[in-house]
Amino acid sequence: MRLCLEARQLACERDGRWLFRGLDVVLKAGEVLRVEGPNGSGKTTLLKILCGQIADVDGEVRWQGRALPRARADLLANLLYLGHAPGIKANLSALENLRWYQALGGEGRPDAELEAALAEVGLAGFEDVPTAQLSAGQKRRVTLARLVSSRRALWVLDEPFTAIDVAGVAALERRLASHAASGGAVLVTTHHPLSNVPGVRRLTMDGQRQVAS
């Protein structure tokens, strides 16, 4: 079944101010949608609404044609969300962290595949080192290893390019492109132009916080 996430007439009021109003979003299989806008324009909030984490908003979010509150478990089963925080437990090894995510998401990949994913992001040999002892860049790559090891259809990434070197950026762009090409979908917020990712659609949050009347 083709992936389809859409939101109709979304309106979110935060403490008396409209973050955004009358917003329509459609994300289908094979698409990369980049959300851009000044800080505080509600990018992260929009992402959380589309993942069913924030519910008290006007308008409707539909996953595979079904309204969210009912379809929420199915959406989460296909969702890979990377927030600002790394999502890594410091005193556990990279492998143990990935194993926990596998079990949490019910994917149950064998360890061999997790080790292959860690190798692919350049962490070969660091699988069993407690992540507390890894460098900041290496920790970032453990988070990105989740992109490789987990084959969820919908990726929602909040500023994934922060603290990544040039080579890492290119590798991540290739990964986003190949995920879209293979039938997945990516919703990403970044100040990065994503120049060599083909067919990137853009959604601009104007950040004009009108008064909620």
Next chain:
Amino acid sequence: MNTPMSGSIEAAEPVREAGDGLGRAMAATFRRDLTAVARRPGDALTPLVFFAMVITLFPLGISPEPERLALIAPGVLWVAALLSALLSLDGLFRGDFEDGTLEQLLLAPHPLSLLVLAKVAVHWLTTGLPLALMAPLLGVLLALPQGSYLALSATLALGSGCISLIGAIGAGLTVGLARGGMLLSLLVLPLFMPVLIFGTGAMGAALGGGEWLGHLAVIGALLSVALMAAPVAIAASLRISIHG
């Protein structure tokens, strides 16, 4: 349908229904937290050391005579154990909150209240149970009369279950707050008082040679109420702290 792509990992999974796997997710969370505690045993020892230190304050503060200590021993032991468990509650979600794994837990396709139960179980296993096992040792320090040692451990073992469950509600509410620890104790201490009353009540009955299993049964009843009602409240408070 999966078109092979460049890297060694196949293409994205076709869209699938949310399968079961709840048991596996809870077991994995339980194992992960237990490993995390095992890796840093210092954290698990802190409440026990605090318990012992608080107990040694009383003979210094009141009097070394065994007769006077024996009078206050049941109450002091139970209150000190309760405060030690309370001390460790602030760290229940704070670690996961800071490194972002708590947000990921909320994103799992399983009921959050059951996943959270796994975390609370680890907290009880690494805090409540050790306190209950250590208490008789400290009972000797306070000249606790014979006959109430078993009651002490049994009531603490069950009672600390209630403390972990109800305390986790407060921990969930205050995890996002800078100085949440102090506020946490203020929120949950009133809710611990029934457990304290029946815990010390059981020890009093045991001392008097009477039947104390009835009191233990009441604590068991409190625990089952907490087991049913607390997880929903814990999940709600975590969603408030993380998503506002």
Next chain:
Amino acid sequence: MWAFFHKLGSPRWFYGIAARLSPWCWALALALILVGSVWGLAFAPADYQQGNSFRIIYVHVPAAFLAQSIFLALAASGFVFMVWKIKIADMAAAMMAPLGAAMTAIALLSGSVWGKPTWGTWWQWDARLTSMLILLFLYLGVMLIRRAFARPQSGAKAASVLAMVGVINIPIIKYSVEWWNTLHQPASFTITERPAMPVEMWMPLLIMVLGFYAFFAAFTLTRTRTEILRREGHKRWVKELFEERP
């Protein structure tokens, strides 16, 4: 039915209704409390055991009733706010919580003042007073958590959850404190346990209780209207309202 329920939720509609209701509540409260006070202080007979100190019951019991009813109201409005997202319920809860806490404190104060001539001490770990003291801690917890969050919306939800958790625990606390009390003190004389009270004794009590509830209604209606102006001040209907009246 749903239309009415939804209308109830609109601050504008509530603002109008409360404007018409609150004066009547204030008047009713004043009348009832005045009559109850005069009757209870000057006309009701003294108690054969406690003498005139018994007259404190006419403030202690209404305050204790209100203290517990307001906490129930906090939990109920918290539920309505969390489930149906009706903002008015949260505004009312935020406004009535301090009154509940104050009534609990007054019940404690009047209870201990009453205890002095009866038991000879200012504080007695009587089952009722102890439960009242724990209720005060629950109130403080709910009020503190509401202000502890950066965003008022999170604080409101946290206060609602805590109020609901608290209300489930109130009967448990009451039952265990009463059990604890009988365990340590064989049936001591509790200040309000009365054999059948003659009508000229309980009638002023009933009037005072009704007066306190009328006061609670008036207090909450008026303060909620103020809170509506605080929170919805930027809304168009508020501007129009204030532009008409100079």
Next chain:
Amino acid sequence: MMAFESLAELVSMGSHGPYVWTAWGATLGFLLLSVILVRGESRGVRRTLRRRLRRDAAVASSPSEDQDEG
């Protein structure tokens, strides 16, 4: 029908007067105080709201850059 013969007796209430009047004074005093506070709060909020509305009106009438649609 009055429970007391004289005003003095009403005040002293047979040695219980201080207790009764303290409890009653505190309670009725609080009720009165909260009425005053509630009225003060209401007037204060209305005053600040009117002042803000006047300020917004002034801004709106002068050539303003952002149209503050209500």
